[in-house]
Amino acid sequence: MVCHFFTIMFLARLLDKESMGLYFIALMVTFLLKLLSDLGVDLAFVKQYPEESAQGKSNLLRSALAIRVISCILVSSLYIAIEASGTIPFINLISDYTTLTLLLYWMHSFREILLRLLQAEQKFNIYAGTQVLAASLKAVMVFGLVFLTSVNVQQVLTIEIIAFLASITYVGYKIKDTLWAAFKAKFGGGAEIMKFGYPLYLNALLNLGNERVSQYIVAGYGGPLAMAYFGMAERLADAGTRLYESFVNVYYPTQTTYFAENKTREAQKFADRSMLWIAFIITAGIVAFTIIREPVILILFSEKYISVANAAALFFGVLLLRSLQTIMGYFGVAAGEKFLPVKVSLVSSVVNIALCYFLFMKYGYQGAIAALVVTQLLMNILYFVWLRKSGFVLSIQPIAIICICCIIAVGGVYLLDDHMLLSTLLFPFFIIACLAILPQLRSDSVIAWKKLTDTISNRTHSKNIKNA
Numbered sequence: 001m002v003c004h005f006f007t008i009m010f011l012a013r014l015l016d017k018e019s020m021g022l023y024f025i026a027l028m029v030t031f032l033l034k035l036l037s038d039l040g041v042d043l044a045f046v047k048q049y050p051e052e053s054a055q056g057k058s059n060l061l062r063s064a065l066a067i068r069v070i071s072c073i074l075v076s077s078l079y080i081a082i083e084a085s086g087t088i089p090f091i092n093l094i095s096d097y098t099t100l101t102l103l104l105y106w107m108h109s110f111r112e113i114l115l116r117l118l119q120a121e122q123k124f125n126i127y128a129g130t131q132v133l134a135a136s137l138k139a140v141m142v143f144g145l146v147f148l149t150s151v152n153v154q155q156v157l158t159i160e161i162i163a164f165l166a167s168i169t170y171v172g173y174k175i176k177d178t179l180w181a182a183f184k185a186k187f188g189g190g191a192e193i194m195k196f197g198y199p200l201y202l203n204a205l206l207n208l209g210n211e212r213v214s215q216y217i218v219a220g221y222g223g224p225l226a227m228a229y230f231g232m233a234e235r236l237a238d239a240g241t242r243l244y245e246s247f248v249n250v251y252y253p254t255q256t257t258y259f260a261e262n263k264t265r266e267a268q269k270f271a272d273r274s275m276l277w278i279a280f281i282i283t284a285g286i287v288a289f290t291i292i293r294e295p296v297i298l299i300l301f302s303e304k305y306i307s308v309a310n311a312a313a314l315f316f317g318v319l320l321l322r323s324l325q326t327i328m329g330y331f332g333v334a335a336g337e338k339f340l341p342v343k344v345s346l347v348s349s350v351v352n353i354a355l356c357y358f359l360f361m362k363y364g365y366q367g368a369i370a371a372l373v374v375t376q377l378l379m380n381i382l383y384f385v386w387l388r389k390s391g392f393v394l395s396i397q398p399i400a401i402i403c404i405c406c407i408i409a410v411g412g413v414y415l416l417d418d419h420m421l422l423s424t425l426l427f428p429f430f431i432i433a434c435l436a437i438l439p440q441l442r443s444d445s446v447i448a449w450k451k452l453t454d455t456i457s458n459r460t461h462s463k464n465i466k467n468a
Helices: 002-014 017-038 041-051 054-085 089-093 095-120 124-147 153-174 176-184 190-260 264-301 303-334 340-363 365-389 397-415 420-424 426-437 439-467
Strands: none
Touching: 002 017, 002 124, 002 190, 002 264, 017 054, 017 089, 017 095, 017 153, 017 190, 041 054, 041 095, 041 190, 041 303, 054 089, 054 095, 054 176, 054 190, 089 095, 089 190, 095 124, 095 153, 095 190, 124 153, 124 190, 153 176, 190 264, 190 303, 190 340, 190 365, 264 303, 264 397, 264 420, 264 426, 264 439, 303 340, 303 365, 303 397, 340 365, 397 426, 420 426, 426 439
């Protein structure tokens, strides 16, 4: 996360706003291509892999890799044909970077499936090492650009490719025995993961209408400059997304294990506690950021992006709602409700596309972000209602209380905008209010504090014995 902030901070200062916008568009297209070639295999692989025998796992991995090669070839060919036709505005904007964009897409796609393999085998230490390696290497190389007289988008995309390639090499070395066994294995299980994955793939495509359509509308109708502002506001909340994704990488396989062992009560309790703490941590971040939003942007990204302060605060709201609905969605998938995300996305994507287009045309990139907030709220409501119909009643009252406290605190910050000291006091007010109202937070906090103090005490005691 620190490396990610470091990288974006330097890029914001090294690139002009139009180049920054083109860089964001190239990343956006890379994500789109990766999504198109996924075919739902990644999530289906994580669910099916633990259920296989040793030989079955090797067969399944070989099939998953073969499916990925074929899909990447097809999607790359489609992209080249679309670019040649000149029919999509945001693709036309990055036509000078076609080779780099496709290389980055291939690196991203294959690293993703290797990371899913690490998830399925619960090798989270290697998973974390892969992420750290890529982020650190990218940060170091971006820092090296400071010594150049001018920096362009090609250089930055090349750095992205090298970082991905290094992380793929690292994973390959760490799990070389598993990969070698897969290469020697027979094809098997491909049909099953495609069968389970297709509704998840359909949901991912529909999620373009929920989460990514705003980017395409901003890039297509607003151009690189609007995309630079939108992308910068999004990247401020992206650090929270990366922390949350780290949690989800543990949450989803844990839930699939609970349901595989028929531990429904434990799975539901885990979901409730996860949503409670995610809501509390993110809303605390929202209050804190709102208080110091302009100084943060000034320090990190320079004065030229100061106008994105309020938009960034809105993106933190999107992060909160997206995190909650993702927890509910993964809960439903782990429980076997594989069509649940599809139903939710089908309804919400239609709403978001229309709302995003209307609000962008009326209010610019900030309107597009506001449309995301409304859509994510709708998705949370739909997930809760449909999970309830399936017999899973998740606890949302504590979440609602936390959100109300957050709204009151943020509203107070804007009312006291000219009084920094008084605004700052609203952060401890928010924390105290949540702990006072919610006994679950208090009890978990006490347990966590006790474990922390016990750990420190034991380490101190061991160190004293060693020194003696």
